Amino acid sequence: MSAARAVLLRDLRLAWRNPLASLTVLAFFAMAAILFPFAVGPEPQLLARVATGVVWTMALLASLLSFERLFQLDHEDGSIDLLLLSPASLEAIVLAKCLAHWLTTGLPLILAAPLAATILNLPAGALPTLLLALALGTPSLSLVGAIGAALVLGARRGGVLLPLLVMPLYVPVLVFGVAAVEADLAGLDARAHLLLLGAFLSGAVPVAAIGAAAALRQAGE
């Protein structure tokens, strides 16, 4: 466990020293939310109607910006060999990297979501459900993205391939994330959708750990 903890602390420290990646994700998210009213017109009703979908879609796209770096930096400086040669479980190390990634990109997105929701005129009553859905959904994005990032490691132009690989897997998160907020807006119980998001997350943890670790081993050959 100490190896996974060391990886988590190191990645957080690296993100702190070089916050550009996290800030890019955040800036993209905020800018997209600000641009949207310009594109569709400032009518409050129209904006409120699409707000949930826009917040979620922008969160997905923003998170895509950060995956290429997840393993790429370690690959470039050779640290990946140290991870592969650690006697600790590579799966645990992968999960630690996913957690660090979520803390540095997913969590800031959740914190910025109220701002985006306000700009898009989402009814304030739906905000708690939106945040809860994002809290359950964004870790899944980090985990699914890690599989893609590990798979394209070492591939030429991997950054181009990565979104194509990962985006289809985002669909369930998007569907249930939006459905939870829509249900809340319609006065229905959002619980079922949130539970499904939680179920997807529970499934993503082992799948990402095993899948990304296997892809990293392949890349290390």
Add this chain to the structure above:
Amino acid sequence: MAPRDIAPRAAGPCVPRRGFPDSGRAGNSRDGGPARAWAGPPLLPTHPREARGSAMTAAADRLAATALGCARGGRLVFRGLDFELGAGEALALRGPNGSGKSSLLRLLAGLLPPAEGAVRWNGEDIAGAREAHRARIGWLGMQDALAPALALAENLRFAASLRGAGPDAARRGLDAMGLGALAGVPARRLSQGQRRRAAIARVIAEDARLWLLDEPTLALDDEATGRLGEALAAHLARGGLAVVATHVDLPVRLAGAIDFAAAP
């Protein structure tokens, strides 16, 4: 392209370079005979210690390759490689670029599965005990494995904790390579040679049984090469093993060398 047998040939006895710290300290517990390098049939005289077959004690560690073959991108790089390395012995890998030196190191580390044959540690195929084997490896690749934004000490402490070692090991490694004063400097501010020193310091700090070093003297000055030699000698004196891909003569006595033929 048809696979081709390379015949790694045994190198002659390796003469310790003048100015080598102390060949006594390089001090294999062995009788310092001529180099034992191996290719093909087991021509080796069996060492008495090994003949007892006591693979139990750490001092009797033995690394062996049997009929080892390596394929990269569907092309055989080498095949039919046999060698044996005992505790306190170092093996040099020589040969032109692309001849398979780095690939052999990755095979020995267990990072790359062999296309043929097996790598054995104390007679046991490493493919069957990957985690135990990883714990033995002190790895120095072509890259220095230092995160540019982290200070040297932070980099080394991270590497040590990946292997369950304490933070004081990092300090020991940095001191051994003469980097104590630079411990707090981010890796990106250092010269290439200093980063290479730090990477060697990391290997020293990891305190592993088997050192696998890929061109360790890359970008090193004479002083740092001397320190590398001392560290390597101390490692061997403790009963460690080392396999070193290198183009220059290292200031340690080698048990032998494998010369790779040019890549087809």
